[in-house]
Structure formats: structure tokens, C-alpha cells
Amino acid sequence: MKRMKRLHCHIPVLLLLLGLSVLTACNSDDHEDTIANWKWDKGLQPEENTDITRLGWTNVNADYGRLPAYINVYKAVKMPDDKPAVAFIAIAELGTDKAKFSVSNDIHWSKKAGANGNEKLFTPTEFYNNYESPVVVINGGLFFESGGFYYSQSSCYSEGSMLSPNQNYWSENWTDFWYPTIGFFYQDKAGEFHATWTYYASDGKDYSYSACKKIDKTKPETTAPDANSPSKGTVMNDGTAVYGIGGVSVLLHEGKVMNTWADELLDVAANSAQPRTAIGYDAAKKRLVFFVCEGRRMTPDVLGMTTAQVADMLKAIGCTEALNLDGGGSSCMLINGKQTIKPSDKKERAVIDACFIK
Structure with missing residues (x-):
């Protein structure tokens, strides 16, 4: 740190300057009362997450206004292989009086559509405004x-209720069917987070499994997962999952890279460079991680990432559980209501649900 230069001015001049600064502050147009009353950091603090900055991430908290002491935001402009990138992570410390995770609750059952979803979508900014500015x-x-109806293909749990399960079938011709287990990231009643695979069975129970069911696309299936297949299932929709979100491709499970997109079947262009959104958890340090990366040359030469590259980056920063969410033009992260990446639609895409850190 550079030493401060000695000020060569007379005391009356200093007093005049101090008075002007007070008047300027009182007349500021920066209405801080419009920002939620978080517990702010007091003054400049040393970097807490040196394990992350050593990997090339830069703390960009100052770009996003005042943040709670338990949330830090980082940006990376290169991938580990030095390819250009624009990626952001928001890291939240969990615990008493610290970060709170939640999921939007707009999805519902439609008798007319015979499915879970919604009659309208919302942009991330609309979610921000509708949910008290996370x-x-x-x-x-x-x-x-x-x-005219928006069908949810992914699990959504809010306040202990299942608003929609993961899609529980896959077919290309509506003659041959497969019944995959699909990725799910959730917080349990104890406050722990898990990335797992679920299937909504015919008995009305949403089962979680310890491993992804293997799929052979040359052999159409006639039976679906249940309480004991492909392994013993754990019921999620009995209050076990408090908040949760579905996606495609569990990236990390119990510290190991999984990237099970091929067996989850829903297409997320896993092997091509795309804008991505992901959610992860560092079990050792009790940190929740939101990840987003830009792509499709919204910034010159920035193509995006494969799901494998996202998995590697999240593992490198300490995540033990992680799930790939909807990506492409849907990918977006807001910090205090401000965009991080440039959406590939050149504007925010309206989506069916959202995840929050408060």
C-alpha cells in the first residue's frame, strides 16, 4: 500500500474543505434509503477469500454498491486454459444472521394445462422488484x-412445498420413452445443501437418488424409477427439501465431478461453449455460490463455457455440490439489481423462476 502524501495546507483551508464536504454529502442525490437495510462492512476490509483470488478471480464488490458483509462478488476474465471469459461468482457465507437462500414461488398447477408452470414469465429484474430486492x-x-402456457421442466421448491417436479420422461417421437433422473439442488431442514438426481414417481412422491440413473438410448424403457429403483430413494416433497431448484447436469456431488448431462437427457448443449448459470455449495467453508458466465461473443472473443468447464471452475474454488441451471439467453445474474454479464439476447430474457440470496 502506498503511503499517504503529507498535506501542505493551512488549518483554515482544511476546515473550509471539511465544511464543503459535509454540505455536499447532505445534498447528495444518492438515496441510500432505497437500498435494503443490510449489515454493511465497516470501512475497507482485507480480502477474505484469498483461496479464490489466487485463482485469478478479482473482487468487484465496489462495482455493485453496498453489499452485506457476508456476500462477496468476483469476476474472472480468463478460464484456467487462458481462453477469454467473462464470469462472475457471488459467494455467500451461511449461518445465523448471515445469507439466506430462497427460490421464487410463482409456479403453480394449472388445471387447464394439466401441468405445473405459469401463464407468464418474469425477467430477473422483475423478480428482483417482486421479491423485495434480494x-x-x-x-x-x-x-x-x-x-400460451409456460411449462416448467425443472423442480422448484419454495418454503418446503414442491411447486413443480423435474420432467419425468423423455421422447423424440412420442412412441419410444425413457425415464431419466434429473439434477436437483436443494437446501434441507438442517440448512445443508445437496446436488442430487430426482424422479417424480407414480405414487406422487418426488424421490432423490445417490447416483444418476444410467440411460441406454438404444433401448426404450417400459419401467420408471420408484422408491427402490435405480437405488433406494429419499422423498423430497415431505418437507425434506425446503428450497430447491432443478436443472440439467449435476456438476459436482460429494466433491467429485459428475457432469451427468448425457443421462439426464434434456438438451443443454453441454459440450459447446455457451452462456451458463450454475449454483454450488462449499460444504467445508459453508459457502453458497451463484455462478454465471457470458458467451456468444457479447464481449469479443468470449464464447462461453461447456458444462465440464463450469464444473472444473466451481470445484477449483471449493464447491463440493453444484448444478447447471438454464443457460444460453436465459443466463443472468443481478447484484443489487445491476447486471453482471451481457445477456446474449441483448436484454434480459423472461424466465419461469429464479434463485435469490438475501
């Missing part, structure tokens, strides 16, 4: 539109 917002799970 510090961090990212887009959530997959969805599609048909007949």
Missing part, C-alpha cells in the same frame, strides 16, 4: 411454451 438474483430452471 442482493443476488440468478435465473433458475428450464421451461417451454405451448398454447
Whole structure:
């Protein structure tokens, strides 16, 4: 740190300058009362997460206004192989009086559509405004539109209730079917986070499994997962999962790279460079991680990442559990309502659900 230069001015001049600064502050147009009343850092603090900055991430908290002491935001402009990147991570310390994770609760059952979803979508900024200005917002799970209704393809749990399960079938011709287990990231009643694979079975129970079911696409299936297949299932929709979001490709499970997109079947262009959104958890340090990366040359030469590259980056910063969420034009992260990456649609895409850190 450079030493401060000695000030060569007379005391009356100093007093005049101090008075002017007070008047300027009182007349500021920066209305801080519009920002939530978080517990702020007091003054400059040393970098807490040196394990992350050593990997090439730069703390960019100052770019996003006042942040709670338990949230830090980092940016990377290169991948580990030195290819250009624009990636952000928001890291939240968990615990009493610290970060809170939640998921939007707009998805519902439609009798008319015969499915879970919503009649309308919301941009991340609309979610930010509708949910009392969370510090961090990212887009959530997959969805599609048909007949004016938006169908949820991914699990969504809020306040202990299952609003939608993961899609529980896959077919290309509506003659041959497969029944995959699909990625799910959730917080349990004890406050721990898990990346797992789920299947909504015919008995009305949403089962979680310790491993992804293997799929052979040359052999159509006639039976679906249940309480004991492909392994013993744990029921999620009995209050076990408090908040949760589905996606495609569990990236990390119990510290190991999984990247099970091929067996989860829903297409997320896993092997091509794309904008990505992901969510992760560092079990050792009790840190929740939201990840987003830009792509499709919104910044020159920045193509995006494969799901394998995202998995490697999250593992490098300490994540033990992680899930890839909806990506491409849906990828977006807001910090205090401000965009991080440039969305590939050149504007925020409206999506079916979102995840928050408060």
C-alpha cells in the first residue's frame, strides 16, 4: 500500500474543505434509503477469500454498491486454459444472521394445462422488484411454451412445498420413452445443501437418488424409477427439501465431478461453449455460490463455457455440490439489481423462476 502524501495546507483551508464536504454529502442525490437495510462492512476490509483470488478471480464488490458483509462478488476474465471469459461468482457465507437462500414461488398447477408452470414469465429484474430486492438474483430452471402456457421442466421448491417436479420422461417421437433422473439442488431442514438426481414417481412422491440413473438410448424403457429403483430413494416433497431448484447436469456431488448431462437427457448443449448459470455449495467453508458466465461473443472473443468447464471452475474454488441451471439467453445474474454479464439476447430474457440470496 502506498503511503499517504503529507498535506501542505493551512488549518483554515482544511476546515473550509471539511465544511464543503459535509454540505455536499447532505445534498447528495444518492438515496441510500432505497437500498435494503443490510449489515454493511465497516470501512475497507482485507480480502477474505484469498483461496479464490489466487485463482485469478478479482473482487468487484465496489462495482455493485453496498453489499452485506457476508456476500462477496468476483469476476474472472480468463478460464484456467487462458481462453477469454467473462464470469462472475457471488459467494455467500451461511449461518445465523448471515445469507439466506430462497427460490421464487410463482409456479403453480394449472388445471387447464394439466401441468405445473405459469401463464407468464418474469425477467430477473422483475423478480428482483417482486421479491423485495434480494442482493443476488440468478435465473433458475428450464421451461417451454405451448398454447400460451409456460411449462416448467425443472423442480422448484419454495418454503418446503414442491411447486413443480423435474420432467419425468423423455421422447423424440412420442412412441419410444425413457425415464431419466434429473439434477436437483436443494437446501434441507438442517440448512445443508445437496446436488442430487430426482424422479417424480407414480405414487406422487418426488424421490432423490445417490447416483444418476444410467440411460441406454438404444433401448426404450417400459419401467420408471420408484422408491427402490435405480437405488433406494429419499422423498423430497415431505418437507425434506425446503428450497430447491432443478436443472440439467449435476456438476459436482460429494466433491467429485459428475457432469451427468448425457443421462439426464434434456438438451443443454453441454459440450459447446455457451452462456451458463450454475449454483454450488462449499460444504467445508459453508459457502453458497451463484455462478454465471457470458458467451456468444457479447464481449469479443468470449464464447462461453461447456458444462465440464463450469464444473472444473466451481470445484477449483471449493464447491463440493453444484448444478447447471438454464443457460444460453436465459443466463443472468443481478447484484443489487445491476447486471453482471451481457445477456446474449441483448436484454434480459423472461424466465419461469429464479434463485435469490438475501
